[in-house]
Amino acid sequence: MTGASQALIDALPQAVWLVDAASLRVIAANRAAAALLGCEREALLGNAALTLAATPEDLCFWQEAGEGRHERLASNSFVRRFDGQAVPVARSIEPVQIDGAAAFLVAMHDRSAQLRAEHELELAAAELAATLESTADGLLVTDLSGRIRHCNRRFADLWALPEDLLAQRDDARVFDWMRRSVTDPAGYAQRLEAIAEATLLQASDVLELHSGRVLERIVQPQCSRGRPVGRVWSFRDITERIAASQRIETLAHTDVLTGLPNRALLAERVERALALAAREGEPFALLQLDLDHFKHINDTLGQAFGDRVLVEIGERLGAAVRQIDSVARLGADEFVLLVQRSDAAGAEAAARRVMDALQRPFTLDGLNFTVTASVGIALHPADGANLDELLRHADAAMREVKASGRAAWRFHTRRHDAGEAELRTRMTLDHAMRQALARDRFRLHFQPQVAAGSGAIVGAEALIRWSDPELGEVPPGRFIPVAEESGFIVAIGDWVLRHALAQGARWHAEGRPLRLSVNVSALQFRQPGFVDGVARALRASGLPGHLLELELTESILIQDAEDSLSRVHALAALGVQLAIDDFGTGYSSLGYLKRLPITRLKIDRSFVTDLPGDASGASIVDAIVKLGRALGLHVIAEGVETEAQRSFLMRCGCDEYQGWLFAPALALEEFEARLAPQAPPRVVPLLRRRARAARPVPAAASGD
Template identity: 45%
Template sequence: MPQHPVTDFLSSSAALCDAVLRLRGPALSEELGRIAREVTHSLWGRFIPRQDKDPRAASGLQQDVMFDDQYFGRFEVGGRESYSDTERKHLASLASLAGSVMQVHSVAQRTTHAYVQVEAQLQHQSQILDQIHESVLTMDLNGFITSWNKGAERLFGYSSVEAVGRNILFLYDEEDTTFSDDFLEQGGRLMEVRRKKKNGEVFWASLSLSPLCDREDRSIGLIAYLTDITERKMAEERLHHLAYYDALTSLPNRSLLTKLVDQALTVAQRSKLHGCILFIDLNRFKLINDTLGRAAGDELLREVARRFRLALRDQDLVARLGGDEFAVGLFDISQHYEASMVAQKLLSVLNEPFLIDGNDLRVDASIGISVYPQDGNDGETLLRQADIAMYRAKVGNPDGERVAFYSQDMNQGMQERMRIESGLRQALGSGQLQLHYQPKFSIEDGHIIGAEALVRWKHPERGLVPPAEFIPLAESTGLVVQVGEWVLEAACAQAQAWKMAGVPPIRLAVNVSAREFTSALPGRVQETLRRYGLEPSWLELEITESTLMNNIDRVIGIMDRITELGVTLSLDDFGTGYSSLSYLKRFPIDTLKIDRSFTTGIPSDANDCAIASTIISIAQQLKHKVIAEGVETVEQLAFLKSSGCDEVQGYLFSQPLPAADFERALKENWTPA
């Protein structure tokens, strides 16, 4: 049974497409001719490609094969007297289909050829990149590696498979992790960087960056060229060390010291800090060196350098100038007298004998101090002035340890501070310290509810020494710990006396410095209360914000141990430090204390009023009591009362009183007039 005409044509169309895709030359022409005969039911038929010239005259039915004015050839069929319109249409459709398929196939062939050429070119370029010694890689704008040559494999130890697709940051050394959009956009930069190999080895590399662009010249990434320069960097570091460091002690030499001093002075100037140079000359070193020989002298100098370095902070500079001379630079001190304390510390580390080759050797030193900006504005000038001051110290007492400032006024101030420090040490053991008690009052009813214990120094010759003179000195020298221990002991002893006299329990507030606030404090408080038979309700510890800013968890642990004893805690000088409110809610405190610096401006200063009101509001939200210190006027009291403050202390009510006067006030239930 013959096929349906439409089915027959579709079958022939499929055969035509298959022939164009598979066949070439005469075989294609023969197959296309066959398909044309089949479609038109002709006895003969052929396809004549455009490049073939047939001398025979055309006969029968003809149809050109074209697509978009491009001529591919023609169909010719014959052997019949006539053709129906349907057969003519089928031949025309077949020619149209053949033209479109041939056009697509031609484009595909050209594309494939171009792709093969591009692929060959890329392979050629890849071979070139792999042969060069440099490490070359590309990355996109987000830093993800897109290509990785053999040089990169040799340099880093990662294969292309391991590296491509990863972010460039995995090659960075931990100390060199700068990577940003700005870095990616600044192609062409040449820099020296630290990178890390697959085996963990860190090396120095010279890195050059060039932009990677598309056909429209838009940036799509970076090309990175890297070369290992580790050997050169190590050579440079060795040369730098030889030029700027002392070969014997490995400390900076004079050249590096002056450079670093000049840099530090720039920072000190912006921060309005003092800077100091200490010029140190060892005494008796020449005798040791001449007697025991240079080897022993060198070992002694190395040990002195080690002790100096351990005695100083990381940010302090220490250098060896040559021979037995050293220098120290201090640049983040707020008061120049701190330099004299450092000088004494350096002298103290020389007190212990040096064991060199079985010999116990002893040296001391003379130290001269110059101060920025009074004595000079650059390293060389300050070093020269410190040298002069050192000579003055040595001449002043050739046989002893001496410290001298270049400025005579500073020398006098240093001598005065040393006299105060020495006197304070004596005062601790000779009954010269006393406690005065400043009453604390309830705003609600005006009754005394407690007192702050304040230390006073009654000098046998100078009389009453103001706390502002000796408390800062005690803090800077560490004597504040001994003073604090004495205050706690004396306050508890006095509280016991009042308890025995029938005085109702009141809260005695004792200030605790940051140096005292250690894990040993709760035990010391507990033992002191036990020894005097006092209930914890008699004692309150006042701590400052600065105490709380180091190792929060450790501090809170100490505070918890104190409150477990039943002793209350008060946060002193609140608002002057840097407490985070997130930490404040964790502190087991009972009272917030408004610093006098805020109370002074009330009620005329709007800022002080706002700060005081805010502190009171915070305390109320956290269920803490609030006390304001430094209250001296009725207007201040009225504002604090209206704002919800609980307690006050200040000269409006009473100045600090000796123990007997305070006891009298308690017994009389003294209230403000």
């Protein structure tokens, strides 16, 4: 072999040796071949080609070559090193002419490193596949055009992909399935378009599925050599996490016992109300409610019993407000109502509904009881610009209610800020009023009710008077409002009823049966045991029921009309006569009036004062008298002070009157002196109205 041929072989980068076609022995080799085979180049020369063959394919080739069948061979194979180790190679064997002689050129490339790299890649791929399948996230890999390159089992499970759909590998159907699975397919499609337009976009969002599952979706660009080649989508089931977060949010914003909003949530809602007020000028009110003597329930019946009561109170309060309003529990027995879009009238209406809700009897473990509350009202913006100010002022008003006797509501006024003297005066008056009841300092005066035609006394209105050793003569206009605000009006009303019945019974026993009229306050009328209390008082006094007339205002009767109707029917069943006081100043309908078992209409003094010169007042009085006649009712006018007024009323057909023209409210001795000269009045039930009253009493009245 010439030097030029050897030089050519040496210049080749791969391992090369020449095999003589006749002897099939190595006649030349380069250094790369010696290195591959692990020997010196000289040691390689002269070796038979078969000794280097490590596979049946190579053995077969060299056998055929020895038989003169010269064919080309190129494939992956192995070569045997001198130390016996088989080395993986990519080899080719070509028949060639070297220096005019036939030979085989054997070229080999060591594949050991390549195979190791491929093996490592296979291991890495297997590990990656195992990792992808074991992850809790669903994974989807796509190229930039959206074709699916890979997805794991978790992805299929999260999206509930059918097995046949997975087997088909139909990308369009898979994506359509996903789109139809979300609750907002339009928004889902829009977000996909935005992602497709930005190849390097990293994004995350939350998907709600029709199945109820909530998925967090994260998309990351997949890059190769710094260029985006696809996207990796991960989907994580966060249904439980969302639920837990919602539970935490609920716990953070609601009272654990009642489920009502707590102070934190109340603060958020007040902030929204403040924003609405600033934007649209909408007023709102805060009512702070504190249960009266609730500690007694916990102390005597136990904390668990008290908690059950609080839960029911929360339910009642929630039912008593509108949907736009809120009831929050601040702790213990303290609640706050946020009354949206409400001025003073709306706040007062809410307070009335709350008081009515609480006045219904509670029944737990066979025990019947009543819970009352003291309520303070603060209005925005007059009483505060933020939650703290409003709560402070509502609390001040509520505490004034507490100090005045409880079981009532009160608005915050400027005197709560600066009128400490006035507050002390009212507190002193309230205390003295309670002392007066306990020490029998009240007395009754009686204002005669006179037949318009004959001038005979046919009845009397019993009116409370108070003479105090320290305060002097306290007019009703001063202490009655305090009693109404504090709830003490109930006790006063009971006192008036019992003493009036006792006096009426004495007159009746003396042969002077006289109809006695007694005013009833709204709070007294709403007491659960009011009707039963009247019945007991009648029985205790022995006075026939038809000699007692209870005066109720229209506003009392139209509040909770069905309940009022039930109560007045129950009273009528006792034989008690019923009169509508201050008639004409309220809003009762004629249809409702016709359903009431009343016997008398009392014309309010505001219509009488300017008679007969006031044409408007005269027309109203005339209409009331005619209405009374049409309904078969007697009509009495109050506040009659002049003969001209009495004459006008007689011409209209008014049956009776009372007022200073005949006499003011008189002490007992003075009244009896007026009564003595006349023949005993004949007082009988008004049969036509009594017949109506005798109709079956609604079942709701049986609770009184």
